[in-house]
Amino acid sequence: MENQYNYYNPDDNQFQNNYSQGEPNHQKNPKKITKVIAVIGLAIIFGIVSSGVFLSTSYIGTNILGLNKNSNSDVKATTTAVTKSSSVVTSDVSSIVNDVMPSVVAITNMSVQEVQNFWGQTSQYQSESCGTGIIIAKTDNELLMVTNNHVIADNESLTVTFDDDTSVDADVKGTDSEHDLAVIAVPLDQISSKTMEKIAVATLGDSTALQVGEPAIAIGNAMGYGQSVTTGVISAVNRESTTTDEQTGETEETGVKLIQTDAAINPGNSGGPLVNANGEVIGINSSKLASTTVEGMGYAIPISDVSDIIDNLMNQETKHKVSEEKKGYLGVKGYDVTEESAEKYNMPTGVYVAEIVKGGGAEEAGITKGNVITALNGTTVNSMEELEKELGYYESGKTVSVTIQVPENNGEWTEKTVDVKLGKSSK
Structure with a gap:
């Protein structure tokens, strides 16, 4: 069978027919091959030139004009910010x-x-x-x-x-x-x-500058197991609170505004420091102020609010307990003036003098029935029990200063301090 094939003749710039018997004609045209090679060569040259231009442009833009540096810096800054944020959440307080x-x-x-x-x-x-x-x-x-x-x-x-x-x-x-x-x-x-060589004096901070939400660290002998650490934040400041007597169940005002924190404060933590991120003592923890009905509410006494009281206590004479037979006596009989009684009868809290012992030191110092004893040698006493315990540090014959409140005709009270020479027990 006779087959017909069309081919392109570059010399005439037109298609022509080629008739042959059997298989098509595969004879190559030299001009056609030359032109194909030329086109391929031009393509290769174009690719090389384009690559060179791209690389040159990239180098100039990056290293000379600095076009891509801002983009890289942003990535690093973001990474740093994330790392910093993570470190705050999982902050390490061991150095503090x-x-x-x-x-x-x-x-x-x-x-x-x-x-x-x-x-x-x-x-x-x-x-x-x-x-x-x-x-x-x-x-x-x-x-x-x-x-x-x-x-x-x-x-x-x-x-x-x-x-x-x-x-x-x-x-x-x-x-x-x-x-x-x-x-x-x-x-x-x-x-x-x-x-x-291994102990140090604590650095006291300014509790009046506290901000709600700032870090707080509580340190103390929790449960008597040895020193331990809990962390949290300052939850509130200037909190009013009451204390509960564990034996009587009676509650009373603490007499000072308090710091509230969610750092755990347990029995044994009492008296320990609440410190800020600078390691400064900003409060004195008290588990006595904690409630068993709620969680995450611990309290501390603001250090700045009681600095004058602490100074006064530091300047007192160190006390040593004396034996019962050597213990000194004021020569008074009295009863407690509680917060409730003080408010009801317009009286100061302390020890109401109900009777004066004849010939005793109190009588000689001018203390009379109706006076209220509020302190002994600068130490506050709110009950007869506290007065007796405080007297346990002084021998008979010792002179102590007694702070009393004297009632006036207008219902007011005048504070006086008298020196009393302690006598021996009449028992």
Whole structure:
């Protein structure tokens, strides 16, 4: 069969027919091959030139004109910002704690408690409680620590344990039950030189400058297990709160505005520091102010609000308990003026003098029936029990200063301080 094929003739610039018997004609045209090679060569040259131009343009734009540098910088800045944000959320407070911990001590209070049985008989047993203290000063012969008054109340003996786990006995310097504050002291000659090198005086901050939401770190001897750390934020400032007596269940105003934090404050944390991000003490923790009905509401006494009270307690004479037979007596009989009674009868809280013992030191000093005793040697007393305990530090024959409130005809009260020479018990 005869087949027909069309081909292009470059010489005539037109298609022509080629007739052949059987298979088509495969004879090559030399001019056609030359032209194809030329086209391919031009394409290769064009590709090389285009690549060179692109690379040159990219180099000039990047390295000379700096066109892509801003884009790269933005990526790095974003990465840095994310990293910084992440570090804030998972912030490491170990360096702050390491700086503060040498100024924190654990306090052990050994006291004697009386228990009444079913038949009305009483028996005594020794009780141990724990708390925390903050080293706030070093004098020529003493190391002074501030804590909560309820931490050291009713003590027969006090022991403080430093950051290096060494322990020494401590004495009471001064107390203020109204603000739940106390200062205790340890003689320097009782502390080894090795321990002295490892302890430090705390840096006090400004609690009046606190901002809600800023970080807060609580340190203390929680549950008596040793020093531990909890973190949170300042939840609120200037909070009003009441304390609850664990034995009687009675509540009373604390007498000072408080810092609220969600950092956990548990029994044993009392008296320990609440510090800011700079490691400065901004508050004195108190588990006594915490409620068992809510979570995330711990309280601390603002350090700036009670600095004058602490200074007063620090400057008092260090007290040492005396034996019962040597104990001095004022020569008065009285009863408590509670917050409720004070408000109802327009009286100051303290000890109402109901009777004066003839020939006693109080009578000689001019204290009369109807006066209200509010302090002994600068230490606030709100009850007859507190007055008796405070007198337990003074021997008979010792002269003490007694602060009294004297009623006036117009219903007002005038404060006076008198010196009383303590007598012996008439028992």
